[in-house]
Amino acid sequence: MGVAVIKLKNPPVNSLSLEVLTEFVISLEKLENDKTFRGVIVTSDCPGIFSAGLDLTEMCGKSQAHYAEYWRAVQELWLRLYLSNLVLIAAINGVSPAGGCLMSLTCDYRVLADNPKYNMGLNETLLGIVAPSWFKDTLVNTVGHRTAERALQLGLLFPPAEALRVGMVDQVVPEDQVHSTALSVMAQWLAVPDHARQLTKNLMRKPTADRLVKQRDADIQYFLRFISRDSIQKSLRVYLDKLRQKKG
Numbered sequence: 001m002g003v004a005v006i007k008l009k010n011p012p013v014n015s016l017s018l019e020v021l022t023e024f025v026i027s028l029e030k031l032e033n034d035k036t037f038r039g040v041i042v043t044s045d046c047p048g049i050f051s052a053g054l055d056l057t058e059m060c061g062k063s064q065a066h067y068a069e070y071w072r073a074v075q076e077l078w079l080r081l082y083l084s085n086l087v088l089i090a091a092i093n094g095v096s097p098a099g100g101c102l103m104s105l106t107c108d109y110r111v112l113a114d115n116p117k118y119n120m121g122l123n124e125t126l127l128g129i130v131a132p133s134w135f136k137d138t139l140v141n142t143v144g145h146r147t148a149e150r151a152l153q154l155g156l157l158f159p160p161a162e163a164l165r166v167g168m169v170d171q172v173v174p175e176d177q178v179h180s181t182a183l184s185v186m187a188q189w190l191a192v193p194d195h196a197r198q199l200t201k202n203l204m205r206k207p208t209a210d211r212l213v214k215q216r217d218a219d220i221q222y223f224l225r226f227i228s229r230d231s232i233q234k235s236l237r238v239y240l241d242k243l244r245q246k247k248g
């Protein structure tokens with residue numbers, strides 16, 4: 001039925017490095033241009049981890065030029081995914097904090113494996129950083145304003161039952177059924193004529209995407225100012241050190 005599977009593979013935690021973001025956009029563009037494909041299942045090849053989100057090492061201790069290049073790549077992937085003409089279904093087979101959660105929120109439908117460890121949410125505040133307005137918009141468009149307001153301020157990571165209750169995911173299924181469920185949901189979405197579904201998707205999502213498109217450069221400048229602050233760099237270093245020391 002013309003369905004591709006994009007399996008993220010950037011061990012150990014599928015962090016969204018500049019390289020991963022760039023390759024993801026290229027793969028998506030190829031699929032968009034190949035009319036034999038109508039849908040994509042986005043999933044992970046790293047056991048227990050859908051994606052650890054944006055690569056913190058790309059946002060810490062680097063040059064301004066690097067931050068700008070990285071942020072443009074983050075924007076690009078979000079725009080491509082959010083406005084994709086393809087049906088995108090996230091088969092979430094692991095934990096998905098921050099950028100990992102955002103990636104799934106850009107999809108049309110989310111199936112999450114029923115494992116209490118597989119938390120998801122926008123936890124930026126717990127790192128001492130702030131989810132940008134378009135991350136916030138994506139969450140609000142999925143779970144509504146009040147749930148998003150509380151989740152964003154507290155940096156909540158929802159276990160599967162809670163994620164389902166607040167509408168962050170559409171279905172929670174046993175781990176070994178995530179892929180087959182994604183495939184059967186895909187069949188349902190592909191039963192709708194493409195042009196009508198695509199126009200409707202655009203109607204729902206373009207106003208949100210346009211807010212970023214209209215001020216992409218300003219958004220990058222804003223990010224640069226924010227991420228370069230000494231206090232923010234310090235918060236990121238402390239967080240990364242904590243992650244690294246967990247093992248030791």
Ligand SMILES: CCCCC/C=C\C/C=C\CC/C=C/CC(=O)SCCNC(=O)CCNC(=O)[C@H](O)C(C)(C)COP(=O)(O)OP(=O)(O)OC[C@H]1O[C@@H](n2cnc3c(N)ncnc32)[C@H](O)[C@@H]1OP(=O)(O)O
Binds near residue numbers: 055056247
């Ligand atoms: C009004 C003002 C508004 C201003 C707004 C303007 C701009 C906005 C500015 C900034 C916004 C930036 C947005 C960021 C969104 C993000 O996505 S930030 C990333 C958030 N991610 C996380 O918090 C997840 C952190 N990771 C974990 O919790 C765990 O690693 C895990 C995913 C649960 C896996 O656990 P596990 O035990 O299996 O693995 P380890 O923890 O041992 O990790 C292994 C290895 O990987 C490294 N690592 C983990 N996560 C990341 C990451 N996200 N990036 C880079 N590296 C990561 C970890 O350090 C270990 O490394 P090693 O010790 O060297 O092996």
